[in-house]
Amino acid sequence: MASKAKSKTSHSNPSKAKEPSRAGDPQRPETQTMEDLLTQYGASVRRLSLGDKVKGVITAKLPGRVVVDIGGKSEGIIAEKAYKEAESLIKNLKVGDEIQAQVIVSETPDGYTILSLRQATADASWTKLQDSREKGTPISVEGISVTNAGVMVDVSGLTGFIPKSQLGKLAAKNPQALIARRFEAVVIDTDRPSNKVVLSEKEVSEKDELELVREAIKSVKESDTYEGEVTSVYDFGCFVKVNVPLKGEKEEVELEGLVHISELSWDKVGRAEDAFKAGDKVKVKVIGKTNGKLAFSIRQTQEDPWDKIEDKYKKESRVKGKISKLTDFGVFVQLEPGIEGLVHLTKIPPGKSLAKGDSVNVYVEEIDPKEKRISLGLVLTEKPVGYK
Numbered sequence: 001m002a003s004k005a006k007s008k009t010s011h012s013n014p015s016k017a018k019e020p021s022r023a024g025d026p027q028r029p030e031t032q033t034m035e036d037l038l039t040q041y042g043a044s045v046r047r048l049s050l051g052d053k054v055k056g057v058i059t060a061k062l063p064g065r066v067v068v069d070i071g072g073k074s075e076g077i078i079a080e081k082a083y084k085e086a087e088s089l090i091k092n093l094k095v096g097d098e099i100q101a102q103v104i105v106s107e108t109p110d111g112y113t114i115l116s117l118r119q120a121t122a123d124a125s126w127t128k129l130q131d132s133r134e135k136g137t138p139i140s141v142e143g144i145s146v147t148n149a150g151v152m153v154d155v156s157g158l159t160g161f162i163p164k165s166q167l168g169k170l171a172a173k174n175p176q177a178l179i180a181r182r183f184e185a186v187v188i189d190t191d192r193p194s195n196k197v198v199l200s201e202k203e204v205s206e207k208d209e210l211e212l213v214r215e216a217i218k219s220v221k222e223s224d225t226y227e228g229e230v231t232s233v234y235d236f237g238c239f240v241k242v243n244v245p246l247k248g249e250k251e252e253v254e255l256e257g258l259v260h261i262s263e264l265s266w267d268k269v270g271r272a273e274d275a276f277k278a279g280d281k282v283k284v285k286v287i288g289k290t291n292g293k294l295a296f297s298i299r300q301t302q303e304d305p306w307d308k309i310e311d312k313y314k315k316e317s318r319v320k321g322k323i324s325k326l327t328d329f330g331v332f333v334q335l336e337p338g339i340e341g342l343v344h345l346t347k348i349p350p351g352k353s354l355a356k357g358d359s360v361n362v363y364v365e366e367i368d369p370k371e372k373r374i375s376l377g378l379v380l381t382e383k384p385v386g387y388k
Helices: 002-012 034-040 080-085 118-135 169-173 207-219
Strands: 053-062 065-069 076-079 098-105 113-116 139-146 150-155 158-163 182-191 196-200 225-234 237-245 252-260 281-290 293-297 318-327 330-336 339-344 359-368 373-378
Touching (some): 053 113, 065 080, 076 080, 080 113, 080 118, 098 118, 118 139, 118 158, 118 182, 139 158, 150 182, 150 196, 158 182, 207 237, 207 252, 237 281, 252 281
Parallel strands (some): 158 196, 252 293, 339 373
Antiparallel strands (some): 053 065, 065 076, 139 150, 150 158, 182 196, 225 237, 225 281, 237 252, 318 330, 359 373
16 A cells, blocks of 8 residues: 555656656656657657748738748748738638748747748749730739830739830820829730740720721731821831721721831832831732731832833843942942842943942843843943053
């Protein structure tokens, strides 16, 4: 009876209680760390460091913080700045969801691991952007600043760009009105390695008009001709607007296409503004369709001067022309707009002075209509130097 009483007294005193012993370890210390206890009962403890990626399960969502079970000796916390930057992602999460986070503080004084969802937020944002691009669905953005080329916007925590050409008529008149304002746009191009996001505002604000434009462009065929009007002139050519009727409907859709400077005239054009100005009425021919853009030609609606070249210029016939270009191998002489011939260097007498713009008398030596070439010789009105 005495021995039983002694045993009972021993176990009822907390100061003298002994911890469980294991075979081969009869003299274990009475004080153990949490890590010792976890190890004793078969749990492995991962020592976390700054930057480590961890998976965990959300155990609580509180105002301004999220608690995550990361399977270690402490819980993970997403709070303060980390919470703020992931707020758009967090609002769609719930208790029980598994997430992947990154360690930004391995252990605080009160035993928590501070986590960041920055990478997860970025992954979710790029997925959302790609979805908008593939499906053409609008996405919410906020204007940040206006540049000469367009508008910078915040899109799902990333910086995107809306070019001027992708602003609707109303937005293009006052792009500054978009700053600090939320509006919708459609993603038209992304490149994650370079953090490039290009969007279109007019794909939302002028959606119905653009659908009609696309339908009209589909009906346009190469070699179709239209009467049009020059809308703007640049160094590289000019833009011309034409009206295209929709199939089976009386409605017409206004389309715009580019006439490259090389397609303005059969004659050589140095500056587009020397040939046309905004408001000029012109006839154009469709010569290309690429990515919904039209390429026009003005010169191809006119007769090619080379088509009847052999009827107009006979071999050995004499004509008057103007020097259009000097080269190391001879001079080019313009006989008429779009028609130039070459006087080879060997056909020019030594000491003969020629300059661009000079009028000269020449004779036709040879014509090659297929290659659009004419060989010319100078008609000499005086004896060459050294001639006897």
